[in-house]
Amino acid sequence: MEAQWQLAPQIELAPEFLNAVARYVQTELPTARGEFVAQLLWQRGIREPHHLETFLNANAYPPASPFAFGVEMEQAVARIQQAREQGEKVAIWGDFDADGLTATSVLWEGLGQFFPPEQLTYTIPNRERESHGLNIAGLDRLAQAGFTLIITCDTGSTNLAEIDHGQTQGLDFIITDHHTLPPHRPPVTAIVNPRYFPTDHPLYHLSGVAVAYKLIEALYLTLPDVATQPVTELLDLVAIGLIADLVALQGDCRYLAQMGLEQLKQQNDPRTATRPGVAQLLALCKRGGDRPTDISFGIGPRINAVSRIQGDARFCVELLTSEDPAHCQQLAEQTELANTRRKELQKNTLKAVETQIATLDLSTTNVIVLADPQWSGGVLGLVAGQVAQTYGRPTILLHLGNDGYARGSARSTHGIDLYELVLSQQDLLHRFGGHPFAAGLSLKQENLPLFIEGINQALRRKLPDPAQLQPIIAIDLQVTVADLGANLFDELKYLEPCGMGNPAPLLLLKNCRFRDIEKAYIYDRRGKYIQYRKTEFLIYDTHQPEGFPGVWWGHSPEEISSEIAYDAVVELDSNTYKKRYEVRLMDLHLAGAQAPQPTATPILDWRQARPIDPPLAYALQNCPVGWEEVQQGFQRAIAQAQPLALAYHTPNLPDPATYLQRLITLGQALAASGERMGRSHLQAQLQVNSQQLDLSLEALAAMGFALEMGEDGITIGGYGESRPDADQVVEKLWGAIAEAQFRHHYFTTVPLPTIAQNLKPTAP
Incomplete structure (x- = not known):
């Protein structure tokens, strides 16, 4: 379905506001070019002097104390001190996605400042065999090995039965997590979870790795003379997990991401690099480490690919924390190959999904729900996101298992509350969890026809007009090709890190043309061609006939004509590998075919x-x-x-x-x-x-x-x-x-x- 474009109104800003922005942004305001960043800040509600300072300058932001978690943090720190003094064995229990793996790495490296190696271990569940959370078999193994304290990260809040069982085996639990809280506080030593805060608290949006970091920060404050490594050296891991987990980059999340990117940038320089594994990942994805996209398009997908393809992602903790360059290079190459396989599996699954979609009547289908026994659960969320964006409908893709259950992932589009939508069919579900934009679910296969009919009816009642399913692209600024380049890029960079709640700016280029349109060939580390569509081009207009480089991911050269004028929506990016600025094409129409509507x-x-x-x-x-x-x-x-x-x-x-x-x-x-x-x-x-x-x-x-x-x-x-x-x-x-x-x-x-x-x- 063709997206409707909406252009944010360009406001005549008061000189006082322009001058306030000029104090923090290195540009000569109020020139026309300097107004770009000022317009964006105003559009996003960053309008007061104090808010401008703390948004633009991380050093001016006052981060919350880890002891803002109150008695839960105090009890966690006291129990860890007890374990240290009494020589207890401590196990870290993490998760297999990027947030969980970086959280495990933060605890492994941070607790390593206070415990000798023989007293520490970590465990990561196998995605294929064990899924998320604590499991009884793993807890029994740890108890038999003499461990007495389990510290979870990015998981554990709702594993009440497993916690009860572990306690019968002599295990104490400290839960650090950011997921949904149970109705009753679990009987654990401490549960450090920002969901206990009001939603406007600066710590409310912390992801699993950020909660783990706050625990280590509290230990550093309690035992200031023990650690030899500054706690801030963990911030690059925090930034990777935060940005990869797509949490709202507000409050302390934005601050930690800003500081973490500064730390991550050092891993790209051999003179300052302290993590050879992270340095290898940056080299493999050809990124510099100073941009959030270096994580969201580079490091994050590679770390996430390991469990999606192999199930067991335990070695990623070694990759992130080891100081052995040769070992890290070997592990990074395994990660790269897993990501290559993930791309191929995702492409093949998408092709199979689109074959099924061709059999649907989309005029009467409000929610796309498809299932197949051959699909791999590891990539269904990724493919569902692609389908939802392409077809403008919430999408649910399910794997049909041999046990009679259908399990899979759901993704929303253009503002439809997916959590509310799926919850409307809760009587048919076996398990369900998620938020308005993404969810995981399972149900008996025999309930699938009723589920498909029910969820389509639920959305039809909510959105009776099919036009309401039309995707919307919210454009921030209209520019010319001549505006593109280093100066505009530097201005837009002041908004970073961009992500949930602060999206990357979208730019409208009107009446432009393309030339030098070519298919880009992508190869893996072994020189094997990856069948992944990518088109490269030069875009130009009357203001800049020389042209400006760009890429269009997931599309073929045949979809653009050099003989036709277009209106285009793009993101401005920096290509570290090619040492150039370029645009990433997001959407395209014939020139004048659709006049962007005001917001x-x-x-x-x-x-x-x-x-x-x-x-x-x-x-x-x-x-x-x-x-x-x-x-x-x-x-x-x-x-x-x-x-x-x-x-x-x-x-x-x-x-x-x-x-x-x-x-x-x-x-x-x-x-x-x-x-x-x-x-x-x-x-x-x-x-x-x-x-x-x-x-x-x-x-x-x-x-x-x-x-x-x-x-x-x-x-x-x-x-x-x-x-x-x-x-x-x-x-x-x-x-x-x-x-x-x-x-x-x-x-x-x-x-x-x-x-x-x-x-x-x-x-x-």
Whole structure:
């Protein structure tokens, strides 16, 4: 489906703002060229002097203390100190993706400053045989080998059964993770997980490797005279895991990524390199190490490819931490070959998927769901992402196993909440986990037809107009070919690291042409040709007839004509290997075939800061939990002929355990006073919506409170014995609170173009 282009409005910026930007950006503002970066900063809400400083200058950002995790971090550090003093054996339990492998490496190298090698080990589950998380067989092996303390990273928060079993074997657990929290705190020594923070906390978005780094940082602060290696030497590993895991680069995540890229850049210079394995990876992917794309397109895919192809990715920790150049070269070449095989497998799977898609009626297919027993689960997420982007529909690809289950991955597109969509079919699912953009799931194969029909109906109800499935490309700036090059690249680089929540700028080139269009041949380390489509070209216009180099990944030369004028959307990049700047072609239309629309719908973003002199607008004050609430506000704004202003902030909703204690305390107070309280008053006291209040009252009743409900309010009586189903009722409440936290976070961070795309005027 052809994407609709939307061009962000170019605003006439005040001299005060231009001057404020000029203090941090090395360019002569307010020249036309200097305004590029200022326009982008303003578009992304970076408008206040203090925000400008901390966004552009990592050294001005005040990172949060690792002890912001409170008692959990204190207990973790105390238990590690105990293990050190008593000579206990400590095992690190990691995960097989880039975030998990770098987290394992950070703990392995960081704890190695405090423990001798014979007291430490690490384990990485096999992707094919064991999947994510703790497993009983592995814990038994560690217990039999004399290990007494397990420190997880990027995993473990919900492995309650495995933790219980491990404790019967004499194992203590410190969980460091960033994934979904369980309804009840697991019975572990400590659980260091940023999901306990409010969604606006600077540590909330930390990935697994960043949480592991915070634990090591806390040890350094507690035992300042023990370590001989500066803790900051771990930051290159932190940057790799953070950027590869696609977390929102906000707060401390952005800071750690900025500092980590500075450290990573040193690995590309033999005079400063300290990690021969990382240096080898940079050489293999022909990158310099100073850009986030060096990780997202270079190091990250290579590390992730190992478990996708081989299952066992344990050697990647050696690759990242070993000081033996010859050994690292051998391991890096294994990684490169795995990535080559991943590319071929991904290409072949995509071809097979497209063959099945050709049999579908896309006019009646809102969600693409396909399954095959031959597909490799290791690449299904990657292929699903490609298909979703190409066809403009959420895509779910499944492997049909011999055990009667279908397992696979789902990817979303242009703002559709995938988590909500798949969850609508939860009665048919065996397992499911994810977020609005990506998910993993499994279900019985016999349920597959019902699942396909149900999920298509769910999206059809949400988006009845097929035009709403049209992909949108949000363009940041319109430039000419003459604008491309070192100066513009240096300006755009001030926005880096780009990623989730801060995408790389997209540039519009109008009425341009192509020449020297050639197929690029790609070979692996052994000289074998990789059948991966890539086209190289020169792009030019009347402002710059000499032309500027570019590439178009996944496309053939036959798709461009040198005889036709085009409008093109590109990203400006730096090719370290060829020592040149080039554009990466993202989308293409015949010149004038589609006029870019202004950013759709009059929507103002006041979520971060409300203007001192706000324009007249209909303000959405309460943070929504679903698109219906935003749509209702949008319709009211239209009715009043005003823009819609997103004026809400993340509610300070406590974690489920804290909320339950607040609920019980309120119930006890009302029971003692005999006061009758209205529903609205109770909602205000508990800071919940109507549905959550119903679940809260049901939980109070299940726990033994006597409730009397009338039209004029609710009276809570004495406290008696709890019902047999009390645990299940409370768990349902906990799930609702956790879901509300998730949704509040989504609607306070979802980009403005995504919101605009999901809102459609309807007939009054």
